[in-house]
Amino acid sequence: MGEVTLHPEKWVDRYADYLFNYTIVRVNDRIVAEDLISETFLAGLKSKDNFKGNASERTWLISILKRKIIDYYRKKNTQKAQAEVHITYSDDEMEGDWLEERVEDFSDQTAEDTLENKELRLAIFECLDTLDERHADIFKLKTIQNYDTEAICNEYNITPSNLWVIIHRARKALMTCLKKHWLE
Amino acid sequence: MKIKIAFSCKEAAHACDKHQYKECSKSDRMLLQFHLVICKLCREYSTQNKRLTDFMNSSAIATLSREKKEAMKQQLRSYL
Incomplete structure (x- = not known):
């Protein structure tokens, strides 16, 4: 089972x-x-x-x-x-x-944590789910955990320009997805 | 050496992305501003990009540290 x-x-x-x-x-x-x-x-x-x-x-x-x-x-x-x-x-x-x-x-x-923020977080997670797993990980490290570009590059064995391409794609996908799920 | 005086849309997007992480140099930021004045599409991209940054910040989204995740994985593995 x-x-x-x-x-x-x-x-x-x-x-x-x-x-x-x-x-x-x-x-x-x-x-x-x-x-x-x-x-x-x-x-x-x-x-x-x-x-x-x-x-x-x-x-x-x-x-x-x-x-x-x-x-x-x-x-x-x-x-x-x-x-x-x-x-x-x-x-x-x-x-x-x-x-x-x-x-x-x-x-x-939890007064400061408004309902709106909770829902926003859920929406972000739903959207992160639609990304490639590796891209989502890299985006999270960079954006949420504020890792250095260099540290991520070493970790994933990629060049900074690779990293920025991944970040760019992730951001674009997230913008589109959030627009659909959150703003409308 | 030739000094760059204008950004293509691709370069503008790249600078804009970097700017969201405060990793954009001053000169690039200026070139980005110039480009935004003349390019409507990039202006839109920039607005959206900024908005995503605001969302990420205001949502106070949190992730577990890599160390913690690694520890959890090991713990799970020992039970598998």
Whole structure:
């Protein structure tokens, strides 16, 4: 069953960045997000026989990731509850302060990250998916991770003019794609 | 040595791409500006290009570091 469509050896290259953006919006912590993604891949590997092939690999991994994120918040909430009890008994002079003010506040952590930006990121990922995998990697390194031209050239064994041709094509393709998916 | 005084559209596009990454020399930037004054198509390209740069910045899109990805791959491989 699983062998038809799952390619765990390609998961990191294909989906890690997508899952990372999905997670970072929800947990707002790089390290936690990285751990959750590692766990998701491993969980996917363990349950790969359950993969029925009626969803895409990415959708399937997202569904596992969602459960991981929920678990993460569950654990975190348990800790929060204990902290509340602790505060109630220890600071008498703080009496009158609302407990809610002293527990961890998640509500506005992602306030700056507007819905529009989330959707824009998804659109960018959809569009990056339409590019050649290698070109997309090079574009991401250059544009998102701000790698030096020279470093990328060494890594991929290409000349700077090769690199700029790839960047040019990637940018043109992305502009067209985003125009279609985002602006209209 | 002959001094370059005008960009072709191809050169303009190249300079424009580089400019998105702040890797365009001052003289090239000037030649690009001259070219944009006279060429409508490149002006459009430049606007779109700038817009893509803005999108990439404002979306705050993030990627995992190569080291982290490598570590994940190794971890996965050990379970395969």
